[in-house]
Amino acid sequence: MKKYTTLVIALLVLWGCKKEEPANYVILSGNISNTKGGELKITSLNGFSKTINVMDTGTFNDTLYIPEDGLYNLHYEQGRMAPYLVKGATIHFDADAKKFYETLKFSGDNTELNNYYAYKANKDYNFMMNRAASYNVEESTFEAKIKDLQIDLENKLKAVKDIPEDIQAKELRAINYGRLAKKKGYERMYGYLSKNREFKASSNFNKEITDLSLDNGEDYMYSSDYQSIVESGIRSRAYEFYQKDSLPYPEAQAKALSEIKNEIIKNAELYKNISMGLSMSKDKDKDLQEFLKASTNQSHIASVKEIFESLKLLDSGQPSPKFVDYENYAGGKTSLDDLKGKYVYIDVWATWCGPCKYEIPFLKTVEEKYHGKNIQFVSISTDKQKDKDKWKKMIEDEELGGIQLITDNDFNTKFISDYKIMGIPQFILLDPEGKIVKANAPRPSDEKLIELFNDLGV
16 A cells, blocks of 8 residues: 555656646637628748638637747738737737727737737838828938838837847847838839829939848748838849740749749748639649749648649539629629529629729620620629728629629638639639639630630530
């Protein structure tokens, strides 16, 4: 009995001394008022992606298994910001969906730091929303404005207690990148707002931007403003190849990406391009293989392979994802099942989308050509419910034909997410049984659309 008791005590001591494994997750919860629910998306350039369902009461609670500590992009409806997530942390936020930036408040771990990031997001949002006051001013006044904003953010950051030194150093650089990103946009914005399209800033105005190194992988992963400056440089280089070498733009872009020396930046740009564009690709297998040859980031590779496999559900012959009870401009509600019996050509668009509006006259011509034939033309607007009157007015003003529908929750609707739609317009062609012919069909302005209709005998 004595030996048994001794053994039990020894085991209890060992158990008590056992070192607990550190948590590899973040508990994230929140309460969003003035919403009917939706999707909260958390992403990062390290390949992490998680969608959290927000209940119609506005509440949510979820566990995020993050690969590393850092800034993670948070996106809900029109609100976007990047809180600092640390393994083992419990983080909560409250916000009003209608006034996201000015009401966003964090509690829990890293409260002061995350409320600083919320403060910064609100400042940047107000700067962009008040574009005329921010940009339609003389060069010297503009420089003073963005310098004052930089000083304000630096002071706010320095007041945060117990901030990790490396985060403070990165954030100070990020604040400066924010000033430079605004400066980079000044010439274009001032020219637009002042209606002086020939406007050019003074010779020294952009010098600190042109002299900026675009090879800092650490800052690229931390600062969204530095990312935007780097991306702009890559686009400019790609456009040079497109113009001077007469390369198709995808090839020009690939050539520009091949010039990037920093592996972190190169991998991240490759990942962004394919994760955004794979669903719209004309040759997914080819694009995947090219990505696999170019990328060295195993997390990105795994994520893209998952995207590739998920897109197989959108292959030709697969049953189409469905929409249910979308409001019909002509009255009542319409579901995809109501349209079976004919081919269905779907235009996913919005009134604010320039490329969508460009396709309107071509779409009207195609509709007229195939009027009374074995095909129905359906336009699905992703406009917000509050902009429904704009949608109706454009239908009237442009005399749009076909079946005109609007989603129940703009982009945040199952049909859009099921089709992996990342940009609009997107055109979808279904057969009379409701199966996919092409998830990314030719646009009305593309002659290949009529060739496709002829091949199908529409």
